[in-house]
Amino acid sequence: MFPAAFDYIPARSTDEALSVLAQYGGDARVLAGGQSLIPAMRFRLAKPAVLVDINRIAELATIGEHNGELRLGAGARDQGLELSGQILSGRYPLLADVCAVVADPVVRQMGTVVGSLCHNDPAGDWPVAALAGNASIVVRGKGGERVVPIDEFIVDSYTTAVGDGEMAIEVRFPTPDARTAGAYFKIERKVGDFATAAAAARVTLAQDGTVAKAAIALGAAGPCGFRVAEAERALVGAKPSAAAIAAAADAARKAADPVSDTRGTVAYKKEMAGVLVERALRKAFARLGVEDIR
Amino acid sequence: MKVSLKVNGADYERDVEPRVLLAYFLREDLGLTGTHVGCDTSSCGCCVVLMDGEKAVKSCTMFAVMADGHEITTIEGMKKDGKLHPMQQAFSDQHGLQCGYCTPGMMATAIAFLKHNPDPSEAEIRDALSGNMCRCTGYNNIVKAVQQAAAELSAPAAEPVAAS
Incomplete structure (x- = not known):
């Protein structure tokens, strides 16, 4: 039509x-x-x-690092990010996971990261990654510009903090330090379908090997992507252990509030939220050299 | 609204309503019916065409006005000097098509993919084509065709044989 x-x-x-x-x-x-x-x-x-x-605006099609952040202009496309030096360097594993699984490979040649954030689909990949990645979005209007943290940017399904007459011109992801890594997993019935369940994790290890910071976010588990504070609390201060990961996964199962549809029942999706949080945590820890967690 | 674009090497200037999708512009305004519309909802990949020679785009999910100033290549424009494009030849050699409905989109997707990954693994080819559906399920031969085309396109051009 x-x-x-x-x-x-x-x-x-x-x-x-x-x-x-x-x-x-x-x-x-x-x-x-x-x-x-x-x-x-x-x-x-x-x-x-x-x-x-805005496809013809060259100044918006940028991907670059400034002041300890990866900055993607509103015209930066998923595939452009996937093939960028910053992603290929391996320093943004969470974002690398995401830009390889958004929609399908052809859609990624046109689709943009900022556009996905502005669309704010409950099952979208980028809102989940932005939550776990502690991103902020630059919103500009005729009156000026503001930098909006992702948890304020996301208002409701398909609704963001971008007001009438404004546009999101850039998203900024803090560059992870050497002791920080993340990962993203989703389940989809087929490539390009909406996610059945999705989870992102980001962890920072302290010098003594305990978890100093943790961010856990879920997608396709409510009206919009959200962070699971309870899961984060289960990790901070703990050594990476099977028990800590299981506690975080259980918190995600409880927090997930999905709807039953052709992709699965509520019980299945809640279970998968936990499974994906565990997978994302294990992968993030492995990326920091902590493997075979028992 | 006026648009000027190049399609298969020829310049076109047309007046189009902004809501006209590129797939319908190609098929109905320009008569290039080799671009197929399958699902019409951005899910199947049948309508994929090449933009500026290197980007694969779903022409059912792009307005014709967005192609203003760009160069579009459809299946009709892949042949050069009466010779099939190596991707077309490979699909023919490897029986990479049955009904042929998905074929133009498969080829456009594969050509764009090989531009940035000229020597892909089988898994990478399957991933690159994961947004294109073949309802005849002839994926194995499609993958073989892309492998053949990859080998051909990345091989150094053959030296002309000197006449003896």
Whole structure:
């Protein structure tokens, strides 16, 4: 089905895009890769009156490191990230896991990281990774710019802190230090399907080998991705052990609040949330050289 | 809205409504029906075409106006100088198609993939094609065809044989 009619404005610069957004407010949507927005428009789930295409804005298509952060512009695509020097260097294992499994390989050639965050699908990969990766998003409007931590950026299903007349122009992921690693796992019926369950973990080890910091996030387990504070508490201060991992996984099972659908029952999805947290933790620890955890 | 783009080497200028999807623009406005629409919901990969020679895109999930100023290659444009593209030749040699419906999308996806991974493993080929469905389930021969094309495309060009 064809989308409802709309006016198309190909912006040549971020300022031009912001001017158009300021003019049309809530009637306008930003078009980046379009891999979620265009299907939503085709199903008439979205009927924006105006689309502001940002694909031609070179200043937004950037991937680079500044001030201890990996910064991805709103035009940076999943495949561009997957093939970037920063990902190939192995220093961002959590993000490397994610950009290899978003949707399917063809979708990743158009789809953008910031676009996925703005779409904020309950089963989306990037919101989960951004939560576990402690990301922040730069939101700009005509009036100025603010840097929004991911847990404030995510408001509800398909809803973010980006207001009318504003756009998300960049996401920033802190560069992990040598004692920090993460991992991401999801279960999908087939490549490209929505996740049945998804989990991301990030851990930092102290000098004595105990867990200094932990972040655990779930996807497809509620109205939007979320962090599981209880699971994080089970890890911090503990040595990486089977018992600590099991406690974190149990907390994830309890916190998961999925819906029953063709992808699985509530009981199955809750169980898988725990299984994936365990897998993600074991992989993250292994990446820090801690293997065969008993 | 006016769009100018290159399709299979030829320049086109057309007036299109912004909501027209690239797949329908190619098929209905330009008559290039080799680009197939399968699921029409971005799930099957039948409609994949090449953008700017190196990117595989789902033409059912892109507006024609987004292709303004770009170069699109469809299955009709893969043949050069009357010779099949090595990917087409490989699909023919390896029986990489049965009904042929998924074939143009498979080839476009595989050509783009080999641009950044010219010497892939079988597992990498299967992963690269994981967004393209073949309902005849002829995946094994499709993978063999991509392997043949990879070998051919990465081989140094043969020296012309001197006339004796």
